[in-house]
């Protein structure tokens with residue numbers, strides 16, 4: 331039997347418990363789901379960070395290319 335921390339009162343409760351015996355809140359599934367959601371959010375955040383870096387790289391490239399283009403025209 332695994333134990334998890336109640337998200338409402340932070341007491342250790344069984345992960346198969348439907349209701350926290352300490353505070354009476356319904357917790358089954360919520361804790362596991364929220365931890366999975368946090369892991370997914372971390373993954374998506376790192377992915378969006380990479381996309382943001384690519385966006386800035388392309389933006390700098392376009393600005394440099396535009397400056398070179400203007401210099402060549404003059």
Ligand SMILES: [Zn+2]
Pocket residue numbers: 336337338339340341350351352353354355
């Ligand atoms: Zn509780």
